[in-house]
Amino acid sequence: MSERERTFVMVKPDGVQRGLTGEIISRFEDRGLKLVGAKFMQIDQDLAEEHYGEHEGKPFFDGLVEFITSGPVMAMVWEGDDAIRQVRHMMGETDPAESAPGTIRGDFGLDLGRNVIHGSDHEDPGSNEREIDLFFDEDELVDYEKVDEGWLYE
Template sequence: MSHHDERTFVMVKPDGVQRGLVGEIIGRLEERGLKLAAAKFMQIDQDLAEQHYGEHEDKPFFDELVAFITSGPVMAMVWEGADATRQVRQMMGTTDPKEAQPGTIRGDLGLDLGQNVIHGSDHEDEGANEREIELFFDEDELVDYERADEPWVYEDA
């Protein structure tokens, strides 16, 4: 991992997979200059879902979150780049797609709060990235490489 890179966890949720948006979302992240470090197309089981949403365990919508994220396959990924977590959050748009700006992933591709296409680690939650990456990926599944366009993405590459 180069010195200006941060890793962040991103997931295309079951609705995004069912609607055929995986390629569109990966394309947007690549076009921004972010680098794919790991990807896993998978079905999340109950146990993993409960761990993933652990911070919401006491909230009334917890069971709905778990039911939704286990309702179909997801594309779990790790992306790298300068300030990657904040960059991805900005690209995703606000949690409620009806309020998300046009041009953002949710603003362009989503309409419903419960089915908002994508999950990304929270840049304001210290350690969210590490926790989520470790939950979905073993260390040896993270690929470290240099992308050929890095000198054209970063001034100091």
């Protein structure tokens, strides 16, 4: 049984620079997920280090921080039944070379370090809430009912 939940998604600087933001938003909307928060922003050093804190001390940490602060991102919160797992499935594998065609990374990514999109980890309970809280204040998220929800859920 699935559960209505919220998840954090970010179109990374490479996805923004390549003009993929609209396509990515459309894919989630087409799937039936509901956008409840969005922010086009430049991530500063402190936020980047906090966001990637679990990787601090690893050899690739500095590269992650440098890349995510290299250009604007589109930070978003999506809502729906089983949203975390749904988004992760639509994104594809972290390494685009291992992602199936039809997934965001499978269709738009070529390189592990430039994989277009970030989403909360469905295998790390609470990561969605932690990431949402890092990027959004509660009053920046909108509660509303979409007219098509009756056609999406039993």
